[in-house]
Amino acid sequence: MQADDQHADSLPLVNRALGKIGHCLRQGCVICIEHAPAMAPRFTPWQVWGQPSCYSGDAGQVYREIDRCRTTHTDHHIRLNIEDYSCHSRFSFVVHNPAAG
Structure with a gap:
């Protein structure tokens, strides 16, 4: 499986998780948005x-x-x-x- 195929396969999971945000908010959950220039295996x-x-x-x-x-930190x-x-x-x-666009 190529990297593009792996990304395409993960999109439905992300979309499903994003679709649950309303439910989480109604339950009183706190949401934090974070960003990083790179992801490392350990930290x-x-x-x-x-x-x-x-x-x-x-x-x-x-x-x-x-x-x-995303607009402010495109990379x-x-x-x-x-x-x-x-x-x-x-x-x-x-x-x-x-990397996925």
């Missing part, structure tokens, strides 16, 4: 974009912030951290990979 120093927030329950606002971060990787403090859990995934 990547992610920088926080804006403030972690519940975005007033508006999933559209999360998408707009992701787009603003950076961008990920979301979704934290649910009620059950002490965190889910993170990359939403922009500059």
Whole structure:
């Protein structure tokens, strides 16, 4: 499987995860957008974009912030951290990979 095929296969998973943001926000989860110029196997120093927030329950606002971060840092990787403090859990995934376009 080539790199392009792997990226294409991962898109539905990212889209499905992004589709759940509204549900997470309704549950009171906090979303943090982060970016980094490169990803390393052992340690990547992610920088926080804006403030972690519940975005007033508006999933559209999360998408707009992701787009603003992507526009400002076109050559950076961008990920979301979704934290649910009620059950002490965190889910993170990359939403922009500059190598993939």
